[in-house]
Amino acid sequence: GAGVSQSPRYKVAKRGQDVALRCDPISGHVSLFWYQQALGQGPEFLTYFQNEAQLDKSGLPSDRFFAERPEGSVSTLKIQRTQQEDSAVYLCASRPYAADRGYEQYFGPGTRLTVT
Amino acid sequence: GQQVMQIPQYQHVQEGEDFTTYCNSSTTLSNIQWYKQRPGGHPVFLIQLVKSGEVKKQKRLTFQFGEAKKNSSLHITATQTTDVGTYFCATRDSWGKLQFGAGTQVVVTP
Numbered sequence: 746g747a748g749v750s751q752s753p754r755y756k757v758a759k760r761g762q763d764v765a766l767r768c769d770p771i772s773g774h775v776s777l778f779w780y781q782q783a784l785g786q787g788p789e790f791l792t793y794f795q796n797e798a799q800l801d802k803s804g805l806p807s808d809r810f811f812a813e814r815p816e817g818s819v820s821t822l823k824i825q826r827t828q829q830e831d832s833a834v835y836l837c838a839s840r841p842y843a844a845d846r847g848y849e850q851y852f853g854p855g856t857r858l859t860v861t
Numbered sequence: 862g863q864q865v866m867q868i869p870q871y872q873h874v875q876e877g878e879d880f881t882t883y884c885n886s887s888t889t890l891s892n893i894q895w896y897k898q899r900p901g902g903h904p905v906f907l908i909q910l911v912k913s914g915e916v917k918k919q920k921r922l923t924f925q926f927g928e929a930k931k932n933s934s935l936h937i938t939a940t941q942t943t944d945v946g947t948y949f950c951a952t953r954d955s956w957g958k959l960q961f962g963a964g965t966q967v968v969v970t971p
Contacts, residue, residue, distance in 0.1 A: 776957050787949050787961030788904065801958065836903060840957055848894070848953060852903040 747771070749853035751837050757859045758827045766822045766856045768837030775843050777820050778850065779812055780836040788836055794820060795843050827860045834858070864888065865950055867962035874940045874969050882965040884933040884950035892953055893926055893933040898964070899946040909953075942969050 750769045758764050770777050776795055780788035781804075790804040796817035805812070809828075814820040824831055834857050838850040866885050874880045884893065892911045896904035908917055910926035910933060917924045921944075923936040937944055947964040954960075 778958065780959075785963075787951070787963050788959070790958050790960065793956055793958055795956075801956065838959075843956075848892070848909050848957070849906045850957065850959065852905070854903050 749837055749839055749851050751853040751856050753856060755857050757861060760829060760860055761826050763825045764827055766835050768820045768853060770839030771851055774839035774841050776840045777814060778838045779822050782834045782836055829860050832858055832860045864960050865952055865962040867950060867965050869965060872965055872967045876940055876942060876969055876971050878940055879938045881934055881936045882948055884962055886931050889930045890952050894951045894953055895924060895935055896949045897946050904949060940969055945969050
């Protein structure tokens with residue numbers, strides 16, 4: 746079956762522009778996560794959705810970052826007034842269940858954002 | 862900051878050799894997961910360990926969780942070029958949120 750998909754795969758933005766990154770999780774997956782991966786580092790947690798509810802946004806680096814999942818399926822991560830330090834790969838992951846049931850996360854291919 | 866530290870950061874291995882990468886924490890972990898990320902790819906789940914002293918094998922890969930649940934290791938035998946990539950350990954909270962280490966980048970020379 747289809748895995749997690751993300752679009753666009755690559756995005757170049759000029760400093761100060763707004764960007765929107767899309768994640769299509771595996772159909773029926775309840776939990777959705779966004780991570781930010783800087784070059785040469787491990788992914789860092791940004792935010793977590795259970796269905797349409799954003800239960801944890803503690804990893805969002807600033808109020809320029811906003812995420813939503815209005816119908817409990819597709820999610821969008823929006824970055825306003827992009828800065829050079831926002832350059833990274835943004836990974837989306839989903840899993841079938843809510844809390845501590847099952848443990849494997851399925852990652853999408855990521856969106857590589859470059860801010861010039 | 863990252864709760865789990867990985868060593869080494871880089872590992873150059875001759876094809877056919879064995880190597881081990883380590884994941885350490887200053888606190889007791891409830892679980893440890895291992896992921897592999899190929900160059901240009903995304904993390905792919907390999908395994909989860911939850912019990913003290915647990916050992917799991919996947920073909921040439923052996924995963925171990927320390928007795929004190931503060932460290933874990935991944936041992937690969939007879940390394941192949943397909944083993945190239947970065948190996949991450951991560952710990953998961955009850956919601957599934959992962960906290961990753963910085964990874965061990967593995968380069969295999971034929």
